[in-house]
Amino acid sequence: MPPPDPDEVELAATRDPAPRPDDTDDLARIRRVGAAARALTADDRDLAEPPPDLWAGIAGRVAAPDSSPPRDDVAPVVPFDRPAQHAAPRAGRWRRSWWAAGAAAAAVLVVVAGAVLATRNGDGDADGLTVASAELAPLPDAVPGTGPAVAAVVDRDGAEELTLDASVPAAAGGFYEVWLIDEAVDGMVSLGPLRADGRYPIPAGVDVRAFPVVDVSIEPPDGEPTHSGRSVLRGVLA
Amino acid sequence: MRRDATGDTDDARAAADAELELAFAKGGDDALAAVYARYGRVVYSLARRTVGPEVAEEVTQDVFVAAWSSRDRYDPGRGSLAGWLIGVARHKVTDALRSQQRVTARVERAASVAGGTTATPPEVDQVAERLMVADGLAALRPEVREVVELAFYSDLTHEQIAERTGRPLGTVKSHIRRSLATLRRHLEGLDASA
Numbered sequence: 001m002p003p004p005d006p007d008e009v010e011l012a013a014t015r016d017p018a019p020r021p022d023d024t025d026d027l028a029r030i031r032r033v034g035a036a037a038r039a040l041t042a043d044d045r046d047l048a049e050p051p052p053d054l055w056a057g058i059a060g061r062v063a064a065p066d067s068s069p070p071r072d073d074v075a076p077v078v079p080f081d082r083p084a085q086h087a088a089p090r091a092g093r094w095r096r097s098w099w100a101a102g103a104a105a106a107a108v109l110v111v112v113a114g115a116v117l118a119t120r121n122g123d124g125d126a127d128g129l130t131v132a133s134a135e136l137a138p139l140p141d142a143v144p145g146t147g148p149a150v151a152a153v154v155d156r157d158g159a160e161e162l163t164l165d166a167s168v169p170a171a172a173g174g175f176y177e178v179w180l181i182d183e184a185v186d187g188m189v190s191l192g193p194l195r196a197d198g199r200y201p202i203p204a205g206v207d208v209r210a211f212p213v214v215d216v217s218i219e220p221p222d223g224e225p226t227h228s229g230r231s232v233l234r235g236v237l238a
Numbered sequence: 239m240r241r242d243a244t245g246d247t248d249d250a251r252a253a254a255d256a257e258l259e260l261a262f263a264k265g266g267d268d269a270l271a272a273v274y275a276r277y278g279r280v281v282y283s284l285a286r287r288t289v290g291p292e293v294a295e296e297v298t299q300d301v302f303v304a305a306w307s308s309r310d311r312y313d314p315g316r317g318s319l320a321g322w323l324i325g326v327a328r329h330k331v332t333d334a335l336r337s338q339q340r341v342t343a344r345v346e347r348a349a350s351v352a353g354g355t356t357a358t359p360p361e362v363d364q365v366a367e368r369l370m371v372a373d374g375l376a377a378l379r380p381e382v383r384e385v386v387e388l389a390f391y392s393d394l395t396h397e398q399i400a401e402r403t404g405r406p407l408g409t410v411k412s413h414i415r416r417s418l419a420t421l422r423r424h425l426e427g428l429d430a431s432a
Binding site: 007008010011014015026029030032033034036037038039040041043044045047048049050051054055057058059061062135137138139140142144145146147148167 | 251303364415
């Protein structure tokens with residue numbers, strides 16, 4: 001008798017929960033998987049979306065494990081134009097001030113923006129000069145599988161451009177749109193739908209320091225030009 | 239068209255999951271946010287189904303906070319992060335139920351009423367396994383899921399599934415094999431966090 005085809009053995013095991021004495025651990029688990037799958041109810045398949053503010057609670061507790069309510073941990077808002085008077089800028093580089101703002105906190109809490117001052121001399125190259133960058137964290141409203149993203153503001157001979165390297169699954173019934181938002185998460189500038197080349201010219205006259213939050217939303221194709229409120233990625237330029 | 243390109247998309251998904259597991263284990267920036275974005279729904283659903291909607295939010299928070307603080311105990315070599323998280327959730331749910339039951343028991347003693355209706359831990363185990371499989375199935379590409387569901391819910395042979403779905407036999411077998419391996423690894427993760 002030829003040895004049994006392992007694929008056939010596994011297929012049979014998905015349909016037969018009764019353990020056999022010669023089951024390997026893997027096969028025993030396949031029986032459990034099959035039994036669970038066959039026992040699935042419509043309720044089981046209808047996974048519930050957590051409330052939108054749940055993540056903020058987790059983020060707050062992780063950021064400040066010893067303090068009580070996460071709402072007390074809102075990071076102070078630092079005026080964006082605050083002169084960065086503490087450290088001398090390194091020559092030829094942007095001076096950056098970083099505040100710890102949990103990626104997470106960016107989801108719901110008002111986050112801190114880094115003050116960015118420039119001493120723009122040289123250092124440019126063919127790809128332009130990176131003047132600020134941000135790491136964007138997926139928010140709870142993101143489609144599962146959305147990964148963290150990286151954004152940068154690049155100065156190409158005086159014209160600024162946002163580059164955004166994001167990996168997002170298709171958004172059913174909508175499209176992704178890129179925004180620059182102010183610290184108060186109130187005023188915002190649309191940079192248009194998510195582009196495959198990841199390059200978004202920043203309109204002349206728009207000061208990224210006034211709109212330091214990079215936000216990606218999912219927009220329903222409803223002709224409504226404003227932000228849908230469904231942000232899926234967010235980070236703060238610094 | 240990449241109708242049968244099992245390679246590309248499935249590999250990319252597997253690679254993304256593996257990357258997420260590694261980032262979590264290493265405590266990388268934003269890793270917890272990404273893990274929550276991916277698995278918040280299944281953890282919250284388990285909590286909702288077992289301890290009820292009022293307590294579910296708190297339990298879900300407890301799960302992710304506990305998972306993050308004990309992330310060095312998660313070993314991708316011993317199972318999936320999804321399974322491990324569900325395992326952590328199972329513990330938290332069981333704790334919450336026990337404390338509910340203690341309260342209920344006191345109330346019942348006072349009122350001389352017997353019995354209780356809250357879920358008992360064995361039910362939690364079953365719900366946990368079912369929701370994990372439900373989430374695992376939901377994460378499959380639709381064309382893969384179609385094949386895998388026929389494996390679970392029909393009595394068709396591989397050849398018949400191939401015929402029914404119009405896909406080559408080799409593709410059918412590989413979809414089933416890979417999906418079973420993924421789902422089995424979720425259970426390994428669950429067992430590892432026991």
